Amino acid sequence: MEEDEELKRLKEKKLRELLRRLRGGGEKREEKPEGVVVPLNSSNFDRVISEKKVPVIVDFWAEWCMPCRIMDPIFEKLAKDYAGRVFFAKVNVDENQDLALRYGIMGIPTYLIFKDGSPVERIVGAVGRGPLERALRKHLSS
Numbered sequence: 001m002e003e004d005e006e007l008k009r010l011k012e013k014k015l016r017e018l019l020r021r022l023r024g025g026g027e028k029r030e031e032k033p034e035g036v037v038v039p040l041n042s043s044n045f046d047r048v049i050s051e052k053k054v055p056v057i058v059d060f061w062a063e064w065c066m067p068c069r070i071m072d073p074i075f076e077k078l079a080k081d082y083a084g085r086v087f088f089a090k091v092n093v094d095e096n097q098d099l100a101l102r103y104g105i106m107g108i109p110t111y112l113i114f115k116d117g118s119p120v121e122r123i124v125g126a127v128g129r130g131p132l133e134r135a136l137r138k139h140l141s142s
Contacts, residue, residue: 012039034083037076042096050117052087055139057132059090060100060110067126068109074129078136086136113139 015038040048040058049056059075061068079088093100093108103112103119113121113135121135 015039035080037079037088037090040089040091040096042098045091045096045099046117048087048089049114052114054085054087055120055136056087056089056114057136058112058114059088060093060103060105060112061090061108062092062094064094065108071109071126074132078129078132082136085140111135115139 015036037059038048049058057078059068059071061072075088075090079086082088091099093105099105103110107124109124109126111123111132112119113123120139123131123135
């Protein structure tokens with residue numbers, strides 16, 4: 001189990017480094033990195049959510065949650081399919097209980113879609129690809 005936590009920390013560190021490089025590199029396309037799910041926490045959540053010009057979908061999850069694990073590959077695939085059009089992020093509710101409380105997360109997985117920094121839709125449970133994709137499409141067109 002420790003190796004899994006270490007691998008997770010390394011992955012999150014690499015993603016943070018990539019984000020820093022992309023922001024500092026003078027790139028105009030702020031939806032980068034495209035096609036990946038970015039981990040958020042209490043210290044960066046508000047800034048990241050508010051700065052995005054595209055819809056943001058956040059997966060509120062926990063390591064021990066089997067439905068979350070089932071949905072994870074679906075969420076990752078959607079991130080690749082909607083790269084550049086939607087920003088994909090995830091929040092570990094065990095490590096960021098203040099965010100779970102703020103957004104009234106009562107069950108996981110819960111997916112919140114944000115536009116212009118505000119939540120506009122909530123999807124709860126291991127619903128499969130269809131409901132997530134329909135919600136994303138609805139907010140892309142409006």
